[in-house]
Amino acid sequence: MTEDLPKEIASFELPSTILSAERVVIAGPSDCGKTALSKILFVEANKNHGKFSLLACGKNFVGNHPVEAFREAIDEAIDEAYERRNRGRYADLNRKERVLLIDDWDEVHFNRAGRSLILQHATSHFGSVILFVDDIFLIEELSGRHEHRPLDNFQIADIKEFGFRLRGQIVRKWHSLGNTFVETEETFARNVADSTRVIDTVLGRNLLPAYPVNILTLLQTYDASAGSQNCGLGSYGQVYEALITARLANVSIKSIDIGTKITFLSRIAWFLFNASKRYISTEEWRTLVASYFEEYKIRIDGQTLLTSLMEAGILVSDALGYRFAYGYTYCYFVAKYFQENLADLDEHTGRPRLFHQLKRLSESVYKQDNASIVIFYLFLTKDRFLIQHVIANARLIFAEFHEFDFDSHLHFVNTIIKPLPPVDLPGTSLEENRLAYDKSRDDAGEQIEPVGDPLATDVIYSTSLPFATKLVIGIRYLTLMGQILRNFPGSLKADMKLDLAFESYSLGLRILTAVFNLAQEGSGEIINDISEMLRSKMAFSGNDKEIRDRAELILAELLREITYGLLKRVSHAIGLRELEATYEDVSALRDDSLPNRLIQLSIRLDHFERFPKNEIEKLANDLEKNVFTYQTLRDLVLNHLYLFPTEHSLQQWSGQLLNFKVNTSQILGSSRKMLKS
Numbered sequence: 205m206t207e208d209l210p211k212e213i214a215s216f217e218l219p220s221t222i223l224s225a226e227r228v229v230i231a232g233p234s235d236c237g238k239t240a241l242s243k244i245l246f247v248e249a250n251k252n253h254g255k256f257s258l259l260a261c262g263k264n265f266v267g268n269h270p271v272e273a274f275r276e277a278i279d280e281a282i283d284e285a286y287e288r289r290n291r292g293r294y295a296d297l298n299r300k301e302r303v304l305l306i307d308d309w310d311e312v313h314f315n316r317a318g319r320s321l322i323l324q325h326a327t328s329h330f331g332s333v334i335l336f337v338d339d340i341f342l343i344e345e346l347s348g349r350h351e352h353r354p355l356d357n358f359q360i361a362d363i364k365e366f367g368f369r370l371r372g373q374i375v376r377k378w379h380s381l382g383n384t385f386v387e388t389e390e391t392f393a394r395n396v397a398d399s400t401r402v403i404d405t406v407l408g409r410n411l412l413p414a415y416p417v418n419i420l421t422l423l424q425t426y427d428a429s430a431g432s433q434n435c436g437l438g439s440y441g442q443v444y445e446a447l448i449t450a451r452l453a454n455v456s457i458k459s460i461d462i463g464t465k466i467t468f469l470s471r472i473a474w475f476l477f478n479a480s481k482r483y484i485s486t487e488e489w490r491t492l493v494a495s496y497f498e499e500y501k502i503r504i505d506g507q508t509l510l511t512s513l514m515e516a517g518i519l520v521s522d523a524l525g526y527r528f529a530y531g532y533t534y535c536y537f538v539a540k541y542f543q544e545n546l547a548d549l550d551e552h553t554g555r556p557r558l559f560h561q562l563k564r565l566s567e568s569v570y571k572q573d574n575a576s577i578v579i580f581y582l583f584l585t586k587d588r589f590l591i592q593h594v595i596a597n598a599r600l601i602f603a604e605f606h607e608f609d610f611d612s613h614l615h616f617v618n619t620i621i622k623p624l625p626p627v628d629l630p631g632t633s634l635e636e637n638r639l640a641y642d643k644s645r646d647d648a649g650e651q652i653e654p655v656g657d658p659l660a661t662d663v664i665y666s667t668s669l670p671f672a673t674k675l676v677i678g679i680r681y682l683t684l685m686g687q688i689l690r691n692f693p694g695s696l697k698a699d700m701k702l703d704l705a706f707e708s709y710s711l712g713l714r715i716l717t718a719v720f721n722l723a724q725e726g727s728g729e730i731i732n733d734i735s736e737m738l739r740s741k742m743a744f745s746g747n748d749k750e751i752r753d754r755a756e757l758i759l760a761e762l763l764r765e766i767t768y769g770l771l772k773r774v775s776h777a778i779g780l781r782e783l784e785a786t787y788e789d790v791s792a793l794r795d796d797s798l799p800n801r802l803i804q805l806s807i808r809l810d811h812f813e814r815f816p817k818n819e820i821e822k823l824a825n826d827l828e829k830n831v832f833t834y835q836t837l838r839d840l841v842l843n844h845l846y847l848f849p850t851e852h853s854l855q856q857w858s859g860q861l862l863n864f865k866v867n868t869s870q871i872l873g874s875s876r877k878m879l880k881s
Contacts (some may be wrong), residue, residue, distance in 0.1 A: 220249035222361070223255060224301060227327060228798040229335045229355055231342040232363035234529070236415040238336040242307040245334065246285075249303045256294065257303035257333075258285055262311035265875075270318040272326050278304075284706055310341035310520045310686050316352040323354050333358075352777035367646040369442070371407075374416060375399050378423045387646050389849040393634065394813060397848070401776060402426050407654025408441040409576060421447065435617070441583025441691055444493065448518070455512040464504065466537075468496055469518065470544060473528070473537035473692070482534075493495035521573035535573055539580035546585075566594050569662035569680040570656050570673060579687045591700060594688070598681040598707050600665055600673065605721065607713035608832045616724045617763055617832050620756035621806045623704050623836055627847055631867035632794075637846050644726065645859055654679050671722060678715045679773070682708060686777030693782040701786045705778055709790060712774040713799050719766055723759070737840045764832065772859045775806040784812075802836070809844040815854055823841060838862040 209228070213221050222228055222245060228461070232238055240257060249257035258281040267273040282294050294302075304326055326333045336360070337345075345355055378561060379395050406422055407414045425446045452462045471482060471492055484492075493506035510526070513519045528534040542562050549555035562581065567576035582590060587668055630637070654676045656663075664668070665677050685704045689696070723730065734755035738744035744751060744806045787804060794800040808816045820841060827834040841858055844850070852866075859866045 209361055210770065211360070212364075214676075219245060223249050223332055225332060225334075225359060226356040227333050227356045228361055229309075229337055229342065230361045231339045231361065232335050232415075233339050233413065234520065235417050236363045237417055239307050240365065240416075242305050242334075242336050245303075246305055250388070254301070255303045256286075256297055256301050257305060258282060258330075259307065260304045262306055262308040263313075264313065265312045265322060267313075270314050271323040271325060274322045275314070278329075298331075299329065302330045302780070303332040303334070304338070305329040305334045307336045309337045315356060316345075316350055319354040322354040327357075344523065363415070365413075366416065366419065367642075368650070369413060369642040369646050370402075371403055372400060372420050372642040375403060375423065376635070376638070378420070387681075389634075391814060393848050397810070399423060399426060401439075403445065404652050404776075406443055407666070409440070409532075409572060410653070411444075411446075411576060413529050415640045440532075441580050441687065444580070444581070446538055448533060451516040451518055464502065465513065466469060466540060467544065468492075468504070468509065469513070470537045470541040470657040471496060473534055474541040475536070477529075477538045477541075477651065480642055483527045485525045485621050489526065501808065509872070513516065531573065532576070535576040536580045539577050541582060541586045542577075542581050562590065563593055566590060567597055567664050567682060568662040570573070570660055570665075570677050572653065572656065572680070574662075575680050575684055579684060583691045586696065591688055591704070594681070594684060595703050595707050597665070598685060598711050601678040601681055601711055602718045603665060604715050604716040605717040607710055608716035608720065608799060610802065610836075611830065613717060613720055614830070615831050616727065616761055618830070621760040621764075621832050621835075622757060623831055624838075624863075627842070627864045629855065629864055631840060634847065634849060641847060653683065658842045663716055671718070675715065675718075676853070678711060682711055682715075682777050683771065685711075689778050689783060689786075690780060693780055700787070701783065702789050704787050705783065705790050706793060707779045708774060709769060709794070709800065709803055711853075712770055712803070716767060716770050719770075720763065723763055727759065730759055732759050760832070764835055767832075767836050771806045771836070771840065772810070773801060774803055775810045779807040779811040782810050798833070802833070802840075805837075806840055808864070809840060815850060817854065820858070822860060834862075838864065 209221065209225060222230070228577065246259040248812045249255035251770050258278065260281040263788050265273045265275065265282060269848060277843050279291060282288070286294060306326075312322065314322065321334065334425050335355075338360070342355075344358070345354075372502070375848050376396055377400065378390060403419060403422055407419075412418050414423075422443060425443055428446070448466075449462065452465050456462045456465065475488070475492060476484060478524075489510065490506060493504060493509075497503055510519070514521065517529050518533055519526050528537075538681075542558065546555060546558055546562075548869065549558060562578070565574045568577045578590070578594070581587070582594075584876060599841065632640075638857070656673070656676045663673065663677070665674065667674075669677075685708045689701060689708075693701075703812065731752065732755075735748075735751050738751050738754060743752065746754070787807060791800055791804060801819065803825065805816060819839070823837050827837060842860055842864060845858060847853055855866045858864075
């Protein structure tokens with residue numbers, strides 16, 4: 205009996221770990237890469253592990269008897285891999301040398317008893333049997349009490365979504381292909397950063413799983429539309445619409461078929477939205493097909509349409525009925541219903557009622573689906589009235605607090621923080637730095653979007669809500685306003701862009717004030733708790749004063765990390781090179797205040813190519829006695845130098861100004877080695 209599989213298997217350990225097991229089921233949803241993985245293991249077994257593998261497909265196990273179906277499927281797999289004449293030689297191999305991989309095991313024609321019999325024969329003839337199944341099928345197979353339980357003796361391995369490190373590797377690989385001799389290091393780094401932000405934005409809302417095929421599709425979609433006039437430049441509305449259109453185009457003969465499918469899908473989404481459910485039954489499907497004909501006088505074949513939408517990956521079916529395959533398709537088509545029907549209605553035929561529902565959604569963004577529907581709707585319509593309503597709602601978030609000024613709000617922190625000793629900018633390569641940075645995000649469990657209560661529905665902001673709930677709502681509005689700006693940098697009027705950017709700055713700063721206020725009010729209890737943890741669980745040596753000093757420093761460092769994170773969140777939400785004039789207008793309205801200058805610096809470091817030397821120098825001089833904010837400035841600059849190519853002279857200048865040492869093994873900015881294709 206082989207050892208149990210480890211809790212987690214790194215990609216480089218996957219072939220040896222899986223191929224050394226006797227019975228494994230690898231489960232995951234559609235589009236997660238199961239078929240690609242089965243082919244990789246097939247090649248690895250033969251090429252690098254001294255095995256003789258066969259790759260079969262579940263749908264090939266057909267016939268009247270399971271054993272005969274098994275034999276025929278194995279013969280077919282031998283013929284394909286080793287030619288028909290080698291059937292006898294394959295049968296003579298030692299059992300331990302033989303590996304059987306069956307993709308789409310859930311498509312096997314037989315019932316539980318038949319599947320059990322097939323697996324009995326498979327395990328008696330092959331040293332390793334590896335099955336690839338849909339995750340829903342696996343749940344159904346393992347649940348309940350049954351006489352036959354085919355997978356009882358199999359170990360289960362789930363395909364995990366890609367984290368920041370693996371996503372980053374795909375993005376860098378994507379931009380390296382074909383650009384070895386035509387792209388500068390600076391351009392490469394900026395393109396990688398831009399694509400990474402788009403991928404993070406799109407995947408961060410949990411509307412699409414982070415599997416390789418989806419990441420590559422998003423990159424392809426973003427690159428293909430990056431030059432279009434109405435490009436969202438980081439707007440996930442634009443990227444998702446392109447994904448949906450491409451999927452529908454693959455199963456549509458004429459372009460007008462796509463329009464028909466979109467309208468019908470919007471009616472399905474609206475039905476589910478109003479019924480507050482995710483599944484539609486066969487009978488409900490037929491009813492919607494009939495009502496579509498009554499309203500549009502277009503006759504559609506319901507079964508043919510259903511088959512094509514499932515083939516396109518828009519809908520999927522399981523024991524509960526039919527549902528949208530991904531959250532983004534559901535939210536998009538609800539928004540599409542609002543768009544099409546608000547345009548058709550007037551003041552006397554229901555428009556006010558429907559628009560009221562939409563406004564209500566924009567007030568209930570704690571539920572992530574509601575926020576996504578609003579973002580999609582605004583992408584589709586550029587509805588000025590709803591945008592103004594969103595801005596008005598955002599102004600209510602933490603309205604009881606003034607904007608964080610990075611001065612008077614820091615009195616209590618500056619009494620406990622200590623000047624940081626000099627730090628080092630490592631001499632590692634940008635590639636190594638990016639890998640380490642992405643890994644640290646994975647290790648920290650970083651979330652692009654805050655996680656709220658999944659059971660909550662229409663939570664509307666009020667001062668009486670718990671702080672954590674208000675914080676989630678605030679960040680949702682920050683993302684929402686940023687997405688509106690990204691949707692239409694070239695077509696939204698200047699006054700509206702200014703209002704959105706100004707309120708995004710303001711909301712981010714009010715959130716920061718609220719966090720510091722909470723920390724200050726509870727600082728005594730927080731410091732006591734940290735002290736007790738240091739003493740009892742971390743075996744920190746020292747007297748009571750030393751332990752308390754250490755606890756105070758930890759609290760100050762935590763607040764510095766939160767401050768840095770909020771500045772970055774604002775920058776990533778609304779930062780865009782095309783909005784430079786808007787930022788200048790915001791600065792003019794804010795009299796170039798210290799908070800404004802820090803946000804502007806973060807945006808320039810993240811999104812612009814010119815290194816903002818003058819801005820950094822002026823801030824450093826002004827913050828000489830403001831220890832906390834000076835350290836925040838250093839954090840922003842160090843992060844940029846760590847991840848972006850910068851002239852060696854600028855690195856040295858920054859180090860001298862901000863008290864860090866540059867350990868550069870080579871002058872950055874020289875020609876880089878591209879990733880191998």
